[in-house]
Amino acid sequence: MRAQDRLVVRNELAELERLSGFLSAFWEKHRLPPDLELDINLAVEEVFCNVVRHGYQDAAAHEIVVCLLLEDGLLSVSVEDDGVAFNPLEAPAPVLDGPLDERPVGGLGVHLIRSVADDVKYRREGNRNHLVLKKRMESNR
Amino acid sequence: MEVLEQRDGEVVVLSLHGRLDGGTSPGLQEKLFALIDQGEKRLVVDGSDLAYVSSSGLRALLLAAKRLAEVSGQLVLCSLNEHIRKVFDITGLASVFDIRGSRHDAITTLQEEK
Numbered sequence: 139m140r141a142q143d144r145l146v147v148r149n150e151l152a153e154l155e156r157l158s159g160f161l162s163a164f165w166e167k168h169r170l171p172p173d174l175e176l177d178i179n180l181a182v183e184e185v186f187c188n189v190v191r192h193g194y195q196d197a198a199a200h201e202i203v204v205c206l207l208l209e210d211g212l213l214s215v216s217v218e219d220d221g222v223a224f225n226p227l228e229a230p231a232p233v234l235d236g237p238l239d240e241r242p243v244g245g246l247g248v249h250l251i252r253s254v255a256d257d258v259k260y261r262r263e264g265n266r267n268h269l270v271l272k273k274r275m276e277s278n279r
Numbered sequence: 280m281e282v283l284e285q286r287d288g289e290v291v292v293l294s295l296h297g298r299l300d301g302g303t304s305p306g307l308q309e310k311l312f313a314l315i316d317q318g319e320k321r322l323v324v325d326g327s328d329l330a331y332v333s334s335s336g337l338r339a340l341l342l343a344a345k346r347l348a349e350v351s352g353q354l355v356l357c358s359l360n361e362h363i364r365k366v367f368d369i370t371g372l373a374s375v376f377d378i379r380g381s382r383h384d385a386i387t388t389l390q391e392e393k
Contacts, residue, residue, distance in 0.1 A: 151301045158298075176331055176362045183333045187301040234371030238348055243341050246370045247334040253369045 141168055141208045149190045149200040149219070154183060157204065164206050170213070171277035178215065178273060181254040184247040185217045185226065185269050193221025193267070208275070216270045224267055225260045226251070280329075282310055290321045290389045292382065296328040299336030308339035311354075312346065320352030321389040325382050327358040332366055344376065353377070357385035 145160045147153040158179050165175045182204065189202055200220060207214040232245040251258055255271035262268070280297035291314055299307060314322060324340065326332075344354045357379040359367065367373040379385040 154300050154302045179331065180333055180366065183300055187333070187335060190301075232370070235374065238341075238344060238375045241341060241372070241375060243338045243345075246337060250334055250366065250369060 139208070139210065141206075143206045145204045146201050147186070147204065149194060149202055149221075151187065151190055153202075154186065157182060157186060160204070161206075164208075168208055170208075170275050173278050174273065174275060177254045178213065181251045181271055181273075182215055182217065184251045185271070188224070188226045188247060189217065189219045189221055189267070193219055193224055195222060211275050212272060213275050214270055214272045216268060218266055218268050220266050223262050225262075226269065227258060227260050280306070282307060284310075287386050288390060290323060290386050291319050292323040292325055292386065294325040294328065298331040299329060299339070300331065300333045301335040304333075304335040304339040307336070308342060311339065311343035315343065315346050315350065315352065320347065320350060322347065322352070322354045323382065323385040323389065324354065324356050325358055325385070326356060326360065326363060327382070329360070329363060332363045334370070337366070337370060337372055340376070341372065353389060355379060355385040355388055357382050 143164050145157065147157055161175065161179050161182065186202065194200060203218040205216045226248050229245060229248045232249040233242055251271065255273050257272040260269050280295060280299060280303035283294040283296065285292045293310065297303065311322065347354050355377045358381060359378060367376065367378065377388065379388060
C-alpha cells in the first residue's frame with residue numbers, strides 16, 4: 139500500500155496550524171495509529187520551527203515543502219527548504235539533567251526529533267536543505 | 280490556544296486549552312512574565328485541556344520557572360496528559376518541574392509553601 143501527500147507552507151510560525159491539519163487529515167484518511175500522530179506532529183513541528191527561526195537571513199517569504207510518503211507501513215516525512223545550509227542534526231548534545239538554573243532553554247528540539255523518529259537524515263542538494271524522518275506505523279499500545 | 284486565569288488565594292492558576300506550540304508559546308510566556316513582574320510568586324499551569332506541547336512550550340515554561348526561582352517563587356504544573364508527560368520525560372524536564380496529578384494537589388502544594 140502506497141500513499142503520499144504534499145503541502146507547501148510559508149516560513150511563518152502561524153503556518154503550524156495548517157501543518158498539523160495536513161498531518162491530521164493524512165492520519166485519518168489512512169487510519170494510522172492515533173497514538174503516533176502527536177509524535178510525528180511534534181517531530182515535524184521541531185523541524186519546521188528550526189527552519190523558520192534559523193534558516194533565513196532575509197525578511198522575505200519562502201516556501202517550505204512537506205511531503206508524506208506511506209509505504210508498507212513505513213511513514214517518511216520530508217521537509218525541504220531553500221534556506222541557508224543548516225543541518226539541525228549537528229546541533230550540540232542537549233542537557234537533560236541537572237538543577238533548574240543549569241538547564242539551558244534551547245537544544246531540546248532536535249533531541250525530540252531523534253527520540254520520536256526511527257531514522258533522521260539530512261542532505262544538502264544545490265541550494266536546498268532536505269530533512270527526512272522515518273517512522274514505522276506500529277502503535278505503541 | 281486559550282489561557283484562562285483564575286485565583287485561589289495567593290495562587291494564580293493558568294488553565295491552558297489547546298496546543299502549546301511555536302505559534303502559541305510566546306503568548307503564554309508573555310502572560311507568565313507579566314504575572315511574575317506584578318509580584319505573583321505562586322503559579323499553577325493546569326494542562327487538563329492541553330493536547331500537545333513542543334520544545335517552544337517547554338522553553339516558555341522553563342524560562343518562567345527560572346524567573347520565578349530568582350524571586351523565590353514557584354511554578355507547579357498539573358494534569359498533563361500521557362503525550363505531554365512523555366515529552367517532559369524525554370527532555371529530562373520531569374525532574375526540574377513539580378508536576379502534580381490534579382489542580383487541587385498543585386494548589387495545595389503551593390499553599391503549604393511558607
